[in-house]
Amino acid sequence: GQQLNQSPQSMFIQEGEDVSMNCTSSSIFNTWLWYKQDPGEGPVLLIALYKAGELTSNGRLTAQFGITRKDSFLNISASIPSDVGIYFCAGQGVPSTSGTYKYIFGTGTRLKVLA
Amino acid sequence: EAGVTQSPTHLIKTRGQQATLRCSPISGHTSVYWYQQALGLGLQFLLWYDEGEERNRGNFPPRFSGRQFPNYSSELNVNALELEDSALYLCASSFGWGSPNSPLHFGNGTRLTVT
Numbered sequence: 536g537q538q539l540n541q542s543p544q545s546m547f548i549q550e551g552e553d554v555s556m557n558c559t560s561s562s563i564f565n566t567w568l569w570y571k572q573d574p575g576e577g578p579v580l581l582i583a584l585y586k587a588g589e590l591t592s593n594g595r596l597t598a599q600f601g602i603t604r605k606d607s608f609l610n611i612s613a614s615i616p617s618d619v620g621i622y623f624c625a626g627q628g629v630p631s632t633s634g635t636y637k638y639i640f641g642t643g644t645r646l647k648v649l650a
Numbered sequence: 651e652a653g654v655t656q657s658p659t660h661l662i663k664t665r666g667q668q669a670t671l672r673c674s675p676i677s678g679h680t681s682v683y684w685y686q687q688a689l690g691l692g693l694q695f696l697l698w699y700d701e702g703e704e705r706n707r708g709n710f711p712p713r714f715s716g717r718q719f720p721n722y723s724s725e726l727n728v729n730a731l732e733l734e735d736s737a738l739y740l741c742a743s744s745f746g747w748g749s750p751n752s753p754l755h756f757g758n759g760t761r762l763t764v765t
Contacts, residue, residue: 568753577654577740577756578693585751623693625754637706638683638754640693 541624541641548614549649556622556644557608564626567600567607568638572621581622582609616648652677654757656741662763663731671726671760675743681705682724683754684716687738696739699724700746731764738762 541558548554558567566585570578582593584600584607591598597610607626611618624641655674663669675682684696695708699718713729722743728735738759745752 566751566753570756575758577742577758580753580755583751583753637695637698639695640685642692 539624539626539639539641541644543644544642545645545647547647547649550614550616552614554611554614554618554646555608556624556646557606558624558626558641559606560626560639561605562626562628563604564628564639565604566627567598568625568627569596569598569607569609570623570625572623572643574620578623611646614646614648616650619646619648621645654741654743654755656739656757656760658760659758660761660763662765664765665731665733667731669728669731669735669762671728671739671741671762673724673726673741673743673757675722675724675741676755678745679743679755680722680746681744681752682718682722683742683744684724684726685740685742686710687740687759688734689737693740697726728762733764736762736764 539558539560568583569581572578582591582598587604588602589600595612621643623643625638627638657672681700683698685693686696687693697716698706702718716726718724738761740756740759742754742756744754
């Protein structure tokens with residue numbers, strides 16, 4: 536089945552530093568999504584990418600949909616303490632023979648920001 | 651606009667019992683997805699409903715089942731609970747399967763504890 540490899544698994548960074556994380560797959564995806572999850576809450580959508588090569592920003596966040604459609608990265612600039620949490624990538628796979636779509640999630644990157 | 655709502659927030663059951671979890675999607679969304687998130691781990695796809703029908707199912711035993719009602723709300727039922735079913739169960743909604751560029755929006759989950 537389709538799988539997403541997300542790295543790094545965890546990061547400890549100093550406040551003010553830039554952060555980079557990525558997801559890769561052996562399969563092609565039609566859509567890449569990036570989410571952040573705070574403790575005890577559901578994931579919140581940060582950025583959605585729909586076209587290969589697309590580069591999208593949301594404040595201090597920037598994400599890109601890889602040209603090969605098999606990878607995506609998320610960058611956070613000038614990190615602040617509230618950036619702490621778990622970041623998930625998700626890919627919407629190529630439709631199955633029934634025409635249905637399914638989202639696959641990466642294993643998450645745990646970010647801790649040291650003040 | 652109200653987001654995805656899930657109830658109950660917490661649920662404690664004993665092994666062998668049945669659990670029922672409920673989800674109301676964002677208004678206008680017809681697709682509902684269920685994910686299981688064990689403590690400290692990633693999101694595992696459980697079920698996807700759209701327009702009242704089950705569209706896709708993850709690699710879970712048949713004792714995990716659900717349904718979608720005419721108002722697009724959904725119920726997840728877990729029969730014969732086992733200790734390893736303890737997890738955060740997340741519901742997400744999106745526009746229907748004919749709308750591929752529709753990201754998932756999550757609720758805050760139901761924390762199920764099986765003792």
